[in-house]
Amino acid sequence: MSGPDLNDRLGDVDLEQGLFSHLIELRSRLMKAIGALLVVLVVLVPFANDLYSRLAQPLVARLPQGAHLIATEVASPFTTPLKLAFFVALFIAMPVILYQLWAFVSPGLYKHEKRLARPLLAAALILFYCGAAFAYFAVLPAAFRFLTAVTPQGVEMMTDITHYLDFVMLMFFAFGACFEVPVAVVIVAAMGVVNLQQLRGARRYAVVAAFVISAFITPPDLTSMVMLAVPMCLLYELGLLAVRWLVKPAPADEAAA
Template sequence: MTEAPGQAETLMGHLLELRSRLLKGVVAVLLVFAGLMPFANRIYALLAEPLLSKLPDGGQLVAIEVASPFFTPVKLAFFCAVMLAMPVLIYQAWAFVAPGLYQQEKRMARPLLVAALLLFYIGCAFAYFLVLPAVFGFLTAITPEGVAMMTDISRYLDFVLVIFLAFGLSFELPVAVVVLVLLGVTTPAQLREVRGYVIVGVFILAAVITPPDVVSQLMLAIPMCLLYELGILAGVLLRRPTPAAG
């Protein structure tokens, strides 16, 4: 069975628009990346500050691989470019799917997208300013005497990016809770009933995705528990009342 000409034209139009949106997103990332490249080493120095500030005088990072001093700052600059261009990427995705949504769905989706973006940034900032100094302070304090803590710059970057992604995504919990409530999958009352199981699951998740130290686990689990409660409260405020029977 062949497609009608109108359907084929509509599909081709969607594909062309998708390509246009993707190209705009890629261009936005590349432009920001090009602007950050001259400052790549300086950005890496800022990223390394939470560890360097905790090392004894003269402590420093090392580059084990020959090309690490070049590729590691470039990798960080690209990650920062994606993060800074995220509003553009989200807008392009929104502009592509918005025409197929009802007005009520658009009104709900806009604030949720903005909240999700802000919460991700807040999670990364929380990790940089609070979690990393606490984690590195703990790790340097328990380093055995006579052992010099000299971390490879590439492995340090991988470690920190994992922390950023873990906290950034974990801070999306209120948005996930609100979406489940608005879709009718669950209710605030049901979320309160399973609070104990959620807390246990949060601490298990924190133990899995954070480094093997108590400090980072607590600093992820406790905010997630508070954000879960915030999501329940937001769900109560935003949930549409159920029409009375009869």
């Protein structure tokens, strides 16, 4: 066998071994992430009904006298709290899941990429939690107060427990995603799509976009829309500060500045 052919075969073997080792590590990381999720879920299952009672409190506290949540399906009194327990377990286990993802990806990143990715990953997680908490403690009570107030005369408001869970989870996800504005701003700046001066000049468009997005996401009342749009505008400004701290300007940008 000639030298080049042998080198090619050895290179193919090394590539296969490297790919196989990466797949083994990926499997290990996934198993750890799933294991963390299952441990938290097992702990939460006995408290599933209590968790649902807490989740329903913003609506139950504002229902008219005698009104209550209902279950329109036979199995929903069991499956809906269990579904909530899974979401809460995922919420709690997310730091472990993201750490396993980071541990798998980080060896392939450059030093400057790690320096930027670490704070962005931590900020994304914290901001998502803040968005969900803001929706639960501030927006949902205001939205349900409005919805119960505009209920037509003679109509009794009794919401299905599964539909309520789906609505609240959608609100949590939407508000958590909207609170990622600073992370999105830093990412587009780090990719070189825009620079800090362009981001500053786009403030008026960011404000308009915040109110448009809020109008689509929030329940149909002005208070909820403003309660999402204003934080998004403030978070945009926070993103500008983060770009200034974390993203080094290109030489052309420095010369222009």
